Amino acid sequence: MTRIDPGSAEAVAVLVSRLLSGETRALAKAITKVECGEAGAAALLAAIQPHLGHATVLGITGPPGVGKSTLIDALIAELRCRGKRVGVLAVDPSSPVSGGAILGDRVRMARHTGDAGVFVRSLASRGHLGGLFRTAWGVIQVMDAAGPDYILLETVGTGQSEVEICDYAHANLVLCAPGLGDDIQAIKSGILEIADILVVNKADQPNAATTVSQLQGMLGLRSAAASGVSVVTTTASTGEGLPALADLIEAIARDRTTPAGRRRGSRGARRALANAAGDRVRERALQAEDSSPIDALCERFARGEIALDAAAAELVRLVADGEDGGE
Amino acid sequence: MSSPGLQGGRPAKVLVTKIGFDGHDRGSRIVAAFLRDAGMEVVYTGPWQTVENVVNLALQEDVDVIGISSLATDHLIVPKLMEALKTAGLGHIAVVVGGIVPDSEVGLLTDAGVAYVFHPGASRDQIVNTISGLAANARASA
């Protein structure tokens, strides 16, 4: 059997047409190509640009174990009842030591595995900070090109640093569980700001009502911009509260056609670029070889011979020089 | 810090699962942790998968290797899985079986295309090295 180079222009064109026609294997391969920056990834992304924009993208974030995956499972069930097609990107953390990862989110979504209207992909953060992975923006576009009505993005559950999803998603669901003071604390320290819908999950447990009123109190203290935030309660494990949540989500999908809705969806590219550049600089600094110019800069900084701001500017310049040098 | 995923390639991606009726998944959890600690990305699903589900999981996740853990007679379903993978255009994926497989039945599995059968007591190194080698081959022939 003769093999054509999978990164070649012809191979990418074939993959794109299979992707656009809804072939599952093509979607899976295209995601891998873009996720890993394989040959042909840029050409693939360029080719799908005219076919983007159908899907409504929802970020789903919150502390570990709060029920993000279980809520996605319940939301898939509800949206499928309404005839919607759903794509899921579920991110789990990579081990900083080995680089490996156990991707377990879809254990909770097992009942949808055989449904042709649902596509779930598990991804590892691979050292990227911010709750997603470095190439998330492109992978969301690939999923969008395959035609689902909704894309659900489950972040790594740190509860604090997932602010980047607010630029990738049309709306963000922030989950918390009742009666855990820590959760409220985590939400206070950052992610409350990105919530379009605050979900108090595990409403079957005591103190859900207290948590709701605490959150409403916190929202009341914030600026007028926060006034559009909804607070809902769910029991993801039984599906309780899901119809009301799905109603809110469908309203957000309809709103995307308003000018404000369109603006919101267009910030992702800027965020993706800033992230990718930041990751690149970080990797170069952390992996610089002994007595390379970057290593020498780090030594000077460690000895206090150069100030942080100046050293950072110098680092960016050195990284750029290295790229020119075509390593 | 080793970060093979950041070099343009990707770490080996392995689906660790159980088919059939046996629900003991302790062995597969241990293997999943071995593979993670060796730098691989492991999609973990828990027990009781059907053949159709394993094919769908492998398809959506674009894995290089499927590891099936079998304690009872679940491995007897594996030849059906091999057929179903081929039909789905996933013949490049390497399938390994681990657990209690009687010697007399190993041939049945390898004849069906199973790449490797691990017996109880297989060492961590043996598991990790075999699977990472199979993953590299599967990637090259995808």
Ligand SMILES: Nc1nc2c(ncn2[C@@H]2O[C@H](COP(=O)(O)OP(=O)(O)OP(=O)(O)O)[C@@H](O)[C@H]2O)c(=O)[nH]1
């Ligand atoms: N009682 C109760 N338990 C729930 C509910 N939703 C989820 N759980 C349980 O909470 C546990 C964690 O759920 P997951 O969906 O895995 O949580 P997660 O936020 O995705 O976790 P990570 O991905 O590890 O951050 C599981 O045991 C679920 O069954 C709920 O509404 N009520």
Ligand SMILES: [Mg+2]
């Ligand atoms: Mg989860």
